[in-house]
Amino acid sequence: MLSSELKLALAPEATYQTLVDEQTIGTWSRVLAHAGFYLLLFGALVAITATGHITLGLMFHITLSWSFLIAWQALAGGVIILPARTRRVSLSRAFELLFLAYVPWSLYALTMTALAVLAEPNLPILIVALTGVAPLAWTSALVAGFCRTVLGKTAADARRLTLMHQLVIWGGTLAYVWFAVGGWTPILQAVGL
């Protein structure tokens, strides 16, 4: 009854092993479907958080605007998947399985959206930032499991690749924040410096 994503979140290595053993043929359309679902989830939840309502048009416009996030995630995935010669599944299947590892962020976004709607509008930014550590650590554990089980890496290499993957993602995030808030001044202020 539980989805692969949720099983993965609860038992990363065992679930990845099962998914690898299934020998499912990966297709790029399935990769796009996974990526598209996460983007639609993002668009829907941002619409609700930002406006307190949701319509087809609003969700479409937000999803379209932020669709570069998928390219960014694909880039971060490519950094660890493409060089892996010990990969145990096809390239498209590897991307598909990596996208499953983002489930902690989906659950976090759902939770934060519910809190934002119920506490409207002043959900303290500190709560959002501090609780964000949980999906960050959780996703890192899943990505590490992916590297060991799907890419066939040793534990040490998996940790190194996970770090690289997260650096690409958070380096890009920081670059966007820097652009979005117009330089370092607001960022330093936000952290009390």
Add this chain to the structure above:
Amino acid sequence: MSLARGFSAALVGAGLLAGTWSESIPEPLARRSPAGEWILAADFHVHAFPGDGALPPWALRHEAARAGLDVFTVSNHNRVSTARLARWMSRQSPGPMVIVGQEVTARGFHVIAAGIEERVNWETSPADVVRAVHEQGGVAIAAHPIRRFWPAWNDEALGTLDGYERAHPVIDRENTRAELASFDRRIRAMRPDIAAIGSSDFHWTGSVGWCRTYVLARDRTAAGVVDAVRAGRTVAADRQGRLYGDPALVSAVEAAGGFIAPPAERYRWLSIGLVWFGLLGMVALA
């Protein structure tokens, strides 16, 4: 697709349809003050994508219309490119007017520059920032002037401002409500004719027009709105509809109908609930 996932997807679809069907966009009002000025609903502090806002300009404008606004300023932190894009887009179709702005974000103070064209340098004093805004023909508004920003607002700087945010979402918290009121008393003692501004400071939560400004403008144009702020012809409103500013102007706005809340949407909670539970099902169920 499994039955559980299919049912979850159907919930999302139903929620989207309910939300779309129940959406309500109020007709623009043509209210006049007893003196014959237009009374326009404005929000001078709105952030947009690309930048530190969630919504792109075209969606933002739709939301502004839904909130019953006549005009809003796109004021991203230390950038004007998105604001200029938003203004260009606003000229392609009927709807709320867009004013180009910037939230001049410096260490110790933030200033909303509305009615500018080029980015204002933020690495200088508040008084110099305000002068730079004036040189471009814009107006300068002290943004969320709560306690931590007070040290920057000395008498010289206060003397140069065109307006200050009297109503801002922080007004819903007891301590910051008192701080806004304290700043209000101090600046009105010096400058009784300064513009009282209500703004949403919209980024990712709340909504555009959460707090708003009623502008009493001679012309129903962006230039007319900026002129009215410069002349102090404004009334700030918070979410509960409380009005702030010059008592004579508050009376004028009240005489024309006062605060008008956006229309309630009948199936708002139903649509949000269906979409939320549907998405949860799609993530969690096989």
